[in-house]
Amino acid sequence: MALLEVSHLSVSFHTRNGIARAVDDISFSLEQGQTLGIVGESGSGKSVCCYSLLGLIPRPPGRIDSGTAMFAGRDLLHCSEAELRRVRGDKIAMIFQDPMTSLNPFLRIGEQLIEPLVYHRGQSRDAARKQAIALLEEVGIRNPSQTIDCYPHEFSGGMRQRVMIAMALIAEPQLLIADEPTTALDVTVQRQILELINELRRKRNLAVIFISHDLGVVAGIADQVLVMKDGRMIEQGPVHSLFDNPADAYTRKLLAAIPRGAKSAADRSTNQDLLAVNDLTTRFNIIDHGKSSELIAVNSVSFRLRRGEVLGLVGESGSGKSTLGRSILNLIRPSSGSVCFDGEELVGRDNQQMKPLRRRMQMIFQDPYASLNPRMTIYDTLAEPMLLHGIASKTDVDQQVLKLMDDVGLARAYIRKYPHEFSGGQRQRIAIGRAIATRPEFVVADEPVSALDVTIQKQILELLLTLVERHNLSMLFISHDLAVVRHLCDRIMVMRAGQLLETAATELLWAAPAHEYTRTLLSSSQTELPEAR
Amino acid sequence: MWRFIASRVLQAIPVLFIVITLTFFLVRFAPGGPFSTEKAVVPEVKRALEAQYQLDQPLLAQFGSYLTDLVHGDFGPSFKYPGRTVNELIAAGFPATAELGLYALLVAVVLGMAAGIVAALNPNSWRDYVPMSAAMIGICMPTFLLGPLLVLIFGLWLEWLPVSGWGEVSGDKILPSITLGAAYAAYIARLTRSGMLEVLSQDYIRTARAKGLPEYVVVFKHALRGGVIPVVAFLGPAFAGLLSGSFVVETIFQVPGLGRFFVQAAFNRDYTLILGSTVFFAVLIVVFNLLSDVLAAWLNPRLRAGLGVK
Known part of the structure; x- marks a missing residue:
């Protein structure tokens, strides 16, 4: 029995x-x-x-x-x-x-x-x-x-x-x-x-x-x-x-x-550097057990991102990958080092000095439930950055918002709805729409699909790939999920304890990981279909 | 832990100084004085009295000498109770006030937590609505209404309890304690309810249930500890409030406490007594706030680690 x-x-x-x-x-x-x-x-x-x-x-x-x-x-x-x-x-x-x-x-x-x-x-x-x-x-x-x-x-x-x-x-x-x-x-x-x-x-x-x-x-x-x-x-x-x-x-x-196999879209990287990060370090003061100590979240990281490239950043939680993403956009003030975006130094700029560049660089956050203002309709959320940065004028903003909604695959009828009326996948579409509303050249996407179900995840990844192509975006894609990264990125950086361990072209990394830690990471994340058991 | 307490004590010094300074100058700038009465006093007598109490000196000099005395624990002589010092008056009135406050706190904690827990365990049922409505009424009802009402019901109609007094007949402490504690019981009931509701929805309560623990273990061992933290943090201010706010109740029930002196002192312009009781209560409030903060932090293992004890 x-x-x-x-x-x-x-x-x-x-x-x-x-x-x-x-x-x-x-x-x-x-x-x-x-x-x-x-x-x-x-x-x-x-x-x-x-x-x-x-x-x-x-x-x-x-x-x-x-x-x-x-x-x-x-x-x-x-x-x-x-x-x-x-x-x-x-x-x-x-x-x-x-x-x-x-x-x-x-x-x-x-x-x-x-x-x-x-x-x-x-x-x-x-x-x-x-x-x-x-x-x-x-x-x-x-x-x-x-x-x-x-x-x-x-x-x-x-x-x-x-x-x-x-x-x-x-x-x-x-x-x-x-x-x-x-x-x-x-x-x-x-x-x-x-x-x-x-x-x-x-x-x-x-x-x-x-x-x-x-x-x-x-x-x-x-x-x-x-x-x-x-x-x-x-x-x-x-x-x-x-x-x-x-x-x-x-x-x-x-x-x-289930994201499997290599990136399907072509590598659109050019030879031109869009972003050059040199020796970037971000420290936090933390107070624990009554003693204050220093946490080096990002430890002298250097890399380059080419125009048109989708660059993956992988690591486990606490490895500093989100902090790195935010430090690059100056959302967290880096302690030292340099971030050069299209020839302009970002480190040391205050909010006022950042503003002209903010239009050109945007961020997509992990949790579409928490990162959208619950008291703003989709229209407000999408129109705000366009008006703020002068992308749209009062007269054509309605038209622009509708176009943007088409772009990210949201039905036009939803324009007056609030975030809580949407599913997680639709909310992430809104968040992506908000990020690309200013027509940026560079987007940092911080775990944009890890809160989503697998079928929705696939749709959002496809949307991101389409947008990268259509708007000629360069992207830093942060994720803990190697299969997702492999599916999306041209090159991958592996991060642990604040440091970059290795950077390699995606398929090269899978074929021949240079670092022991990368090998552990790769072997843990193999999607085990039964025949592999 | 000791560093935390020491830093809080150091923070209290400027607070107390500001309280003393404000009170000192405010009562001096209020019209009238301790020796102005309806009958005209012979100017020489008034001058002699003022000289005796150093009121003829410049205000700043008086403030200086008051502070010096205060540092030595001396609140000075009372202006209106000749021959008695403020220290003696506080010592005479404080025991009754403290006892009343303590009983009232006991009433507040026992009634309030019981009602809050019952309500939280049965949300949106009559066992929630009844205690919470009672709590709402308790918060709204002033003591000068509740006191006489209780006296009327339990003292005069039912004749169960004495109508006034303190420590003279058995049971005469019950009504004043309930009257004073009721509003705080109501507030604690609401704090307990919301605290418990929040904790009961936590994942670790589901874990406790999944372990097959009896419901009383789930509630009292797993939920209560986190649920009462807001209550514990409120206990300090509550006790301080009970001590300093007992004037009305003391008057209704003829309790020989400190509140009486406090209010009379204000009417009489008894400068030293006003100042003395204010400083005394200010110290109590600071101390009890510190105690409840330490207790609340100690209940939470994460914060306890932050305090440097394990």
Whole structure:
């Protein structure tokens, strides 16, 4: 008999704005020791589906409309709250997407780790603590007998996710539900966490439900894959057949959207330097533990960007790539060095002196939710820079805004709408429109697609490529995602700890990475399709 | 930690100096004086009195000598209570005020936090609306209305509690404490509710539930600590406010506290007593604000590390 047998699960949310079916007639089963990957874009209902098994969706407004979920002889959907509570954390454990916020910042990790044992098994705190130390060791936390008394903020993201995993496994559950456990982590760390989950699963004969929007990640870890869209099941099957012969058009679309292979557009770089950065250094004063110290975020970086070139900048979080991007545009004042844009020195200019150049250099930010003013309509957002820089006059600004909206693929009817009325992808189109409104020659794009679903990501990348060509843009494209960078850029710079490690033409970097770190980065980010396993 | 406290104490010195200077000159510039009465006083007598209290000296010289005394902890003699010093008067009135303030704070914290937690756990249900409406009324209702109302209900109609006094009959401290604490209870209830609601929506509360912890552990161990930080930060100003704002309640219930002296001193132009109580309260406010800031920071491990203790 299967360990977990979910049949015809439907969940809806009843709000003032009506009823929304979040999960619609989902069925699957899972054997001991197996991994089921649930794949879908944001809002597809994949998380709600799993949360409702454990009674973790807020009720109301959530409501389980129908279905059964047989687990070890009982129906999880028709248990009392008390029965369900005994299953949670003991028989079925969960790990979550963001290890930064999923651990209680007010309690030592030891205290949080032993709770499942103390409350489910009635174990003494001392015995539980011993077990917790052993488990921390097993998940790869160094020096666990000391670190067990640390608070979560004293760990890095990857280490916190290891603590989360230890916490989930401490009561030796039969089933682990992992909700996007690697999405918030850097690629090298992501790889380690996946390997850890896989290893623990083998060792403990654990069943795993792995929820992710990332097909590549799921391909590497799952035996069975369930594809969801808008709450419904699109397709389900063994990982090999699903990836080799996807039956449904949507699955094919998802697979096609994974950025793969080399840049398709031609290299448009000229021999003329548009931007020359020399010995650029940016330092921050930080105050930590009452002591002030200096953080060198960008450490004497030099490079050149040619007119027409798309230059990629990759690195893990904290490597200083965003700071570098902002320092070049003088949004953060560099400490020393020089940035020469088309023959004009930028370092040392104040805001007034920057203004004539601002028109020619723009930035696209990562989070289209946070970087657009929620109180300005699209029209206001797009018209403002054009009027400010004299691109458009009062008389033709309406026409110009409409043209710009055509350019970035927004329907003209949306002109009076506010940002919250749009999806993430559409918002990023607005943000891109704002950036190119002044007809810049140079754009810094800071992770413009990392907050987006994979199919949307593909559309936005295509839009960027088109715009680069149409408007003869040069671009510095910052990303942690190597596959995306490869798809878009002519040359790539690898950054770590504030320094540039190497710069190479894209395909050359893939073929022969010069630096050890680049090799690690590349091997961690290979999209593992099943045949590669 | 000690560096943090030391720097806060140093910051308090200019604050206190400004309070003293402002109060000193404001009361002097107010018309009238301690020895002006409706009956005409013989000029020689008035001059003799003024000389005794050094009021005939230039204002700046008086200010200088007042500051010198103050540094030695001497608030000077009272102008209106002959033969008694301000120190003695404060010592006589403060215990009752402090006790009243403490009980009122207790009422405020217990009632306020309980109501706030109940409301936060049942948002947008009657268990939210009832305590929060009560809190709104509590904030709006002035003590000079609430006090007599409580006296009327519990003292005269139900005859459960004495109507006034302090430490004379058993139970006579209950009504003044509730009257004084009610508005603060209401404010704390609202702070607790919003603090708890915010914490309860955090990811780590979902983690705690996913671990199958009983609901009381989720609420009291995982949520409360973060949820009460705004309340703790408010405790200092609240206690200072309870101490210095108890005049009305002290008058209604005949409590022999400091508030009485304070208000009478203002009417009487009792310069030293006004100054003395102002400085005294200013010091209390500074101290309690510091204490609650330290406590709030200590509750948050991140800030605690910043304070240099672990």
